[in-house]
Structure formats: structure tokens, C-alpha cells
Amino acid sequence: MKPVKWLAYSCLHAPLTDMAAFNWMIGQVETHKPDVIVDLGDSIEAMAASKFKDSHEAEWTLRHEYDTHCKLKQAVREAAPKGCRLVYLPGNHEDNIMRPGRLDKAVRDVCNWADPRNQPELAHWHIAAQYKYCRVQGCFRIGQVCFAHGYEHSSSGDENQALYLGNEYGLTVLGHTHRPTPAIMQCRKGVSVPLRYYYANAGTLRQMDADYMSRKRKALWGQAVVVGEALPVKSPRMTRCWSAHVELFRMYDDSFERCSERMAS
DSSP, X not given: OOOEEEEEEOOXXXXXXXXXXXXXHHHHHHHHOOSEEEEOSOOBOOGXXXXXXXXXXXXXXXXXXXXXXXXXXXXXXXXXXTTOEEEEOOOHHHHHHHSTTTSOHHHHGGGOTTOTTTOGGGGGSEEOOOSSSOTTTTOEEETTEEEOOOOOOSTTHXXXXXXXXXOTTOEXXXXXXXXXXXXXXXXXXXXXXXEEEEEEEOBOOBOSOOGGGTTSOOXXXXXXXXXXXXXXXXXXXXXXXXXXXXXXXXXXXXXXXXXHHHHHO
């Protein structure tokens, strides 16, 4: 059985994507040549459906978001090896578009983010899940590796989700929080008892100077991808059938310090 090579990234938030981080991610695709690329969601900002529209300094149309997002997705597809499977998991920002109470129901259907008539590039991508906190409907799996956008924000959220969404000896790969893990993390009971569940977080590829975070702690925000291999096993195995690691581009403080240095010079 041949292992499947995969790469996962998260949270482009088009049109707020950090193009330096995005281009770095494209380089990772070209370097690792994965068999499967997983977009973990929140690839569009969906400002039109946001409860916090006034938090944005600039405004744009949903059409502009979709057009920008399609160009980014196309760049990923063109960088991918021939035959690479392209998987897209919706996040909470995609889900907001169709969520009752966000957009007027009279126009909700024609704004559907998943409709290739609105985003033609999505005809090349497999939308593999729904945005539901669910082991079955809310995840995409390659063997023992589980991919999901993520649902929790707390410091223990990634671990909690790995214990619920993942399987014993398995790895759960998440986004959502914009906080990448420094490496593959092992779940624990208390401080000293390791469990046979593992998790990783891909962080974000958006601009990290978000207005709404100006008075919040964002030192843990960072830009990364998670890369690995997994045997496409169907039944539970009492051993690990995968390997993975986190590739980090930069953390928020790295970006801020570089900007400060440029301003000082």
C-alpha cells in the first residue's frame, strides 16, 4: 500500500490574504509535490455576511471576494503536481454566507459560495465536508489523518477536537484559530500522561494586522502549513500509519518586528 502525500493550509480570508505568505505556501506545494492538497476553510472573508462589518477599514463587494479567491485557488491548482486531488473544507466564514440571519434570504441562494457559477474555479475542487462539529459530516480523512476547519477557540480547543474528531493513533489537522502549532502535538491527560491522539494547526495565510485584534493578544498568530504522508487504511490500526510535520513561515511578532525595522530605517 502506497502512502498518500498531503499538504494542508488554512484561512486565506480573501481578499485579506498575505501574498508573501501565500507565495511561500505555493513554494511548499512545489517542493513537497503532494498527492492531495487540503484547504481547511475560511478562504473567503465573507464580509457581506459578517456581524462586524464596521471592523473593516475598507469595504468591497462579495463579487470581488469571489474573483480574488478564484485567482488564489487557481494559483494553487497550477502549482500542484499533475493528478493532485484538490480538497476544500468550508469554514465558519463560508458557512456565514448561507447562514440564516446573515444575508437576506431572497438573495442567499444566488450568493452561494459553493456554486461554480459564482466561483468557477471550484469546479476543480472537491468540497469534502459541511461546516458541522461532526465526526462524519464535518471532516475529510486520509487513513488515520482527519482534516477539519475547526470549531473551538480556547487554548485547549485543538486538543479537545483531536480527541473527539480523530481516532486513536490518528492525527487531526485544524485551522480556524490562526494559531499554528510549533510541531505535531500529542494529547495528554493532565500534564504527564500522554494519549495516543495527535493534532496540528496550520495557522493562517491572511494579513496578521487585523483591526479587530488590535487590543487582543495575537502573538500566537502565525502562518504555516502542515505536510505529511498517510497510508489510506480503512480499518482501525493499533499503530501509527502516518507521519507529518509543521512548516512555519512566520509568527505575528516576526512580521511586526520586520515592519518596525523598516519604519525605523
